[in-house]
Amino acid sequence: MSDRTDRAGWTPPLRRRRRSRWAAQTPTWREARPALIADALKRASARPSGNWFVVGASRDVRAGGPPYGRTVGGVEVVVWRSDAGELRAGPGTCPHLGAPLRDSRVVCGELVCHWHGLALDGGPFAGWDPYPVHDDGVLVWVRLDPVGGEEPSERPFVPVRPVAGSAVDAVFTAVGRCEPQDVVANRLDPWHGSWFHPYSFVDLTVARPPRGEEDDVFVVDVSFRVTDRLVVPVRAEFTAPEPRTVVMHITEGEGATSVVETHATPLTGEADERPRTAVIEAVVAASDRRGFALARAAAPALRPLMRRTAARLWRDDLAYAERRWRLRSTGRFPG
Numbered sequence: 001m002s003d004r005t006d007r008a009g010w011t012p013p014l015r016r017r018r019r020s021r022w023a024a025q026t027p028t029w030r031e032a033r034p035a036l037i038a039d040a041l042k043r044a045s046a047r048p049s050g051n052w053f054v055v056g057a058s059r060d061v062r063a064g065g066p067p068y069g070r071t072v073g074g075v076e077v078v079v080w081r082s083d084a085g086e087l088r089a090g091p092g093t094c095p096h097l098g099a100p101l102r103d104s105r106v107v108c109g110e111l112v113c114h115w116h117g118l119a120l121d122g123g124p125f126a127g128w129d130p131y132p133v134h135d136d137g138v139l140v141w142v143r144l145d146p147v148g149g150e151e152p153s154e155r156p157f158v159p160v161r162p163v164a165g166s167a168v169d170a171v172f173t174a175v176g177r178c179e180p181q182d183v184v185a186n187r188l189d190p191w192h193g194s195w196f197h198p199y200s201f202v203d204l205t206v207a208r209p210p211r212g213e214e215d216d217v218f219v220v221d222v223s224f225r226v227t228d229r230l231v232v233p234v235r236a237e238f239t240a241p242e243p244r245t246v247v248m249h250i251t252e253g254e255g256a257t258s259v260v261e262t263h264a265t266p267l268t269g270e271a272d273e274r275p276r277t278a279v280i281e282a283v284v285a286a287s288d289r290r291g292f293a294l295a296r297a298a299a300p301a302l303r304p305l306m307r308r309t310a311a312r313l314w315r316d317d318l319a320y321a322e323r324r325w326r327l328r329s330t331g332r333f334p335g
Contacts, residue, residue, distance in 0.1 A: 013254045013289070014230045017223070022198050031206060032191035034334065040188045040210050040218075041181060044240030050153025052134070052141045053244070054263040054280045055079060057171035061087065061140055067111055068140075069102020070278070073147035074269030078102050079133060079140060082109035088122030089133035089142050095126045138169050138282050139263070147266075159247040162257045162286035168299045169284045170306035176318040178325035179275045180244045180264035186321050187246035187262050190220045190238055196316055200225055200309070203233070216240070258285045275325070279318065281310050 055070045055077060067080040069092050076092030078101040088111075092101050099115035106112070110119040122130055132143040134156055141156040161167070176183070186192075194204040201222050208219040218238035223231035234253030240246050248260040260283050267276040283306050286292070295302060327333040 013232055014226060015223070015233055016229055017202070017231055019229060020202075022195075025194060028191035028195065028204075028206075031209070032189055036209060037185060037189050040216065040240070041185050043210075043213055043216055044184055044188070044246075045181065045243045047240070047242050048150055048153065048157075049148055049242045049244060050156060051143050051145045051148025051150050052153070052156035053144060053147070053265050054139050055142050055265065056140055056173065056280065057282075058135050058138055058140055060171075061135075065106065067102055067104060067106055069100070070265075071267050072142065072144055073266050074272065075144055075147055076100070076102075077131065077142055077144070078104075078111065079142065080106050080111050082122070084109070086122075087133045087135050087140065088130065090120070090122070090128055090130040094118060095128040137164055138284060139171065139261075139280070147269075157242045157245075159241055159245070159259060159261055160249070161259055161284050166296075167258070167284045167286040168295055168302055168306075169282060170303040170310075172279075172281045172283075172307045172310035172314070174279045174311065174314045174318055175267065176277055176279065176322050177274065178277050178318075178321040180266050180277050182321035182324045182328075183262065183264035183277055183279055183317075184240060184244065184246055185324060186317050187238065187248075188218070188240065190218050190222075192320070193220075193222060196320070197313055198225075200313060202231060207235070255285060255287050258283075258287075260284075277321075279314055281314070283310065 053072045055072065056068055061068045061079050061081055063081040063083060063085040067078050069078045077089060078092040079087065079089045081087055094101055094113045096116055096118045099113050101111060101113060104111055104114045110121050112119045120128060134141045136158045143152060145152050190206055193201040202225055204222040206218060207221050210216045210218060220236045220238060222236065223233040225231050232254045234250050237249045237251055238246060244264045246262045250256050250258045263280045265278045265280055267278055
């Protein structure tokens with residue numbers, strides 16, 4: 001018998017289940033009441049964001065690396081790091097003749113425009129004013145007060161995560177023809193999981209839907225499918241801490257304390273008739289198993305696999321969000 005099975009209290013992470021047909025599931029449409037989802041979305045939309053928007057992964061903005069650009073709410077934004085690793089952000093348009101600063105270069109910590117060589121050190125210059133920026137260790141946030149239109153906050157509302165250094169994180173980004181609320185609504189409908197994503201989820205039950213503002217949590221029991229018959233059962237809680245974010249915390253089972261954060265960043269302005277939204281999803285995986293140290297060591301190899309898994313799910317979920325937007329924009333949304 002191996003040392004592993006000798007350890008007191010050790011349990012295998014996988015469970016074997018019987019094969020079952022997709023159509024044999026218990027229908028969830030009665031529980032997934034449109035009014036319940038709409039109320040949860042309304043409560044999320046009313047929470048403050050402090051005008052902070054996720055723009056990308058922290059590791060995509062490297063000291064000594066190129067600038068990183070994204071359009072948020074119709075506003076071009078550029079982010080880069082000084083040689084010491086300090087984040088800097090501001091308008092993505094050069095104040096001289098309008099060059100796209102995302103295509104420029106970082107030289108000795110300064111952003112040097114590739115049209116005429118104008119150098120920006122991150123401070124105000126000739127009408128170019130920096131934006132507040134925050135690195136939470138996984139994601140980079142930028143505060144855009146004119147876009148958010150709320151009372152600004154000093155820091156974004158970053159969800160609780162596993163202790164730094166104890167987890168493996170990966171960030172996936174996709175863009176859809178929809179608005180942030182359509183992405184958030186997708187995540188506030190956990191009932192679609194095993195129907196819409198049978199390749200990833202089985203045995204999904206919403207153990208407790210939200211009870212209002214004081215208990216605005218979806219408690220979900222679900223098994224992550226590894227193979228046709230091997231699964232990892234967990235209990236998870238879905239919450240929306242701010243208008244453009246939904247967080248899944250694993251509270252029981254394998255990987256407890258792990259989180260999946262879905263951030264919806266508008267790329268177009270409110271008046272745009274063809275809105276586009278970036279889904280920026282951070283998976284922060286943790287485990288108290290001894291072998292997880294090997295996973296942390298292999299993180300560079302694991303991240304592409306984690307992003308591939310997220311990409312498969314979001315191929316379907318963006319179709320859901322885009323369909324929802326089309327129905328809403330034509331007045332045909334059933335909810």
